[in-house]
Amino acid sequence: MVKFLRQQMEKAGCPVRDSFFRAVYCPPHRAAQGAFMRGKGVFVCSNYSVLQEQVDRVIIHELIHAFDDCRAKINWNNCAHHACSEIRAGHLSGDCHFKRELLRGFLKLRGQGQECVRRRVMESLSANPNCAGSVAKDSMEAVWDICYNDTKPFDRAP
Numbered sequence: 624m625v626k627f628l629r630q631q632m633e634k635a636g637c638p639v640r641d642s643f644f645r646a647v648y649c650p651p652h653r654a655a656q657g658a659f660m661r662g663k664g665v666f667v668c669s670n671y672s673v674l675q676e677q678v679d680r681v682i683i684h685e686l687i688h689a690f691d692d693c694r695a696k697i698n699w700n701n702c703a704h705h706a707c708s709e710i711r712a713g714h715l716s717g718d719c720h721f722k723r724e725l726l727r728g729f730l731k732l733r734g735q736g737q738e739c740v741r742r743r744v745m746e747s748l749s750a751n752p753n754c755a756g757s758v759a760k761d762s763m764e765a766v767w768d769i770c771y772n773d774t775k776p777f778d779r780a781p
């Protein structure tokens with residue numbers, strides 16, 4: 624998936640070099656295990672993401688943000704823009720498949736995957752001062768259908 628996303632970034636006009644990825648130490652109490660920063664690339668918190676599987680998931684999540692930033696010139700200060708990319712990253716990265724697997728057999732709730740994405744979107748938006756108060760939830764709900772159903776660059780959610 625990382626290779627595929629790198630190819631798609633290249634096609635979209637934003638080639639990804641090896642130096643795009645960096646392992647960094649992240650201070651405690653951070654919600655995220657990684658970050659994407661325009662012009663800088665993808666950072667992975669090496670003190671939080673230790674297993675290869677975790678590192679892969681963080682990189683895939685952040686590459687979806689990078690892809691969105693490349694194709695849509697996202698305004699990260701706009702809570703709805705940020706929410707849209709978090710919905711897509713949460714949905715398409717498989718962040719929530721893993722949890723669903725774990726929960727399979729314990730919980731048979733319909734929509735478990737979507738609930739997981741919603742929770743993670745809210746966690747990510749809590750770090751954005753432009754999403755304060757009810758803005759985070761309102762923004763997420765406003766863009767949910769469009770962004771959850773937008774699976775580019777995949778034909779459908781992997």
Ligand SMILES: [Zn+2]
Nearest residue numbers: 684709712747
């Ligand atoms: Zn994110």
